[in-house]
Amino acid sequence: MIKKQRVQSVDFLRGLTIMLMILVNTPGDWSHVYTLLLHAEWNGLTLADFVFPFFLFIVGISISFVYKDKKGDWTIYKKILMRSLKLVALGLLINVFLPYFPFIETEAIRFPGVLQRIGIIFCVASILYLNCNRKQLIFIAATILIGYWIWLAYIPLPNGASPILERGVNNWANYLDYLLLEGHIWKPDYDPEGILSTLPAIVTTITGIFVGEILMSDTKRKLVLLTVMGGGFMTIGYLWSIFFPINKVLWSSSFVLVTSGYATLFLVLFHYFMDHKKRDFGSLVKYVGANAIIIYFSSMILAKSFYLIKVNSQTSIHQFLFETFFVYPSIDKPLSSFFYALVVVAFYTLSAYFLYKKKIFIKV
Template structure:
């Protein structure tokens, strides 16, 4: 597009900075409730962040591949980017700062955020370049309904399946059987294998939003508001029988998070692309190097967590020395630390953008 849709860039960048914010508190033991994930069923604002990014991945795929031919060159481009994302994720999961610089094999986590982004990007891209919107809609519905039926009707080793965190939860059971000790937790992984199916649907819903933005429809913001509101209603109704759950990435969770994504994107689109009001430039700068900002934030946080300073880590030492005092609460101190980290990466994104450095993964 000769004229970029500014709201998409802003949404992408804001989502990345929110991911940095919720992933780097001063201390995990003192975090305000909205910045925590739900214990199991239900959702908090923090639970919206990752599905928002998968949603905008789908929207961006529409812009990137709308004119691409279905040939080996296109598949190669998709495949290479997928492998890069998965490789970066595996690197984060295995990295140590000390020799031999890689964790013991049994301690390496195989699933992860970047790995899921890579897999979702691959399937969404391939489906988009090969299917029309009606077929994509059918696939999305099949993924969501099929996952619901699998999770609620398929028994686990002869025991009726449950949606609780238990051995007879199908998604958890598959992750343990396939990945063994290479999971986030001994009994499950929030970026697990089976739950990747509905996460692809999160991205496909973003594709439909991209198609609306590229269409010649008038009142696009109104259309997105209608889509968002409808998804929210259906998602919350589905919650009655298939609870909203990020760890399981339930179908109701997919619809509710995509609903909020459409509503927020519609608002930003109205402000920036319709009313032409200058807004959120720093988010636009971050969105231009979204993956590298997320990777660096995770990588540097990992390093700071491994460097020992006395009886704590460099991360803990900085937090205690600079942010902890007797005037404000520990939760506020923890949030201020996270905001400082966000400000650093926003500044880095600004410098990269102004120097026209765009690191594509």
């Protein structure tokens, strides 16, 4: 995206999303997570559940910005494929990383992951955008969401069992993950970045593409259009949730629409103040967005190192830091855990500031 095309509100939302990702992923104590940062037990929405769909939504906006004038340029496909493979490779590296030597037994590797999903969806959504017009994209998105609902809710499993939308072996998403990735998923009965749920996640990115096209258009009523679009997504999503509950693990069709609706309306708010009214705020947040992937990747690698490296035979670096500097009798454990996560976010925010001021931008 060339400089004159920079949309400050998008940079701000990207940086804010990465900061929330780190906040959710690095509590001081996983046994005492601050309530606000917990994912929904199964159905429902919490603050933590918004983070990943918001990022995929922003990926879609970026695709519409970057590839707007690239349709028909066949050389771009190699760049798309290489970037996707790099994202997948970084995600797998997080899963296999050990601080002393970055490889472990292959049977213990978790194949799915956040960066893996981003890489796959970026590739698919980019190719769709380069080869489809708006009506075709709408048709594809609607077909995926409706087809996914029918698949999960109504098509019997190969074992003859009726499908369920709860956690268990007769849930189609869980069934396929266990069948194809047994031993390589997050938990025995489900993976939040599993195979089948990647399909509706593509639609989350497509909704971002639609929003990006409006942001880059010359229409003077873009804020009104985006507000109507966001409200429409949420209305349809909440109505759909009566039949297909909002669920992040399954990435249900209602989850796609509701989270995309919220993302659109938040972007409208930020766009009004930052791009329309030209209010300059949130620079630190935007610095995080300028190196989003490398900041997220570094946070995951360092967090894993802190858990695995011991300061003595029983205490990890993470445990030592948390118990030494954040645990006090007068403070509840979940609140101490939250303070630890805030400090981690502050550390990476300052790191992003340093990279930005040194004009270091690490692109994947």
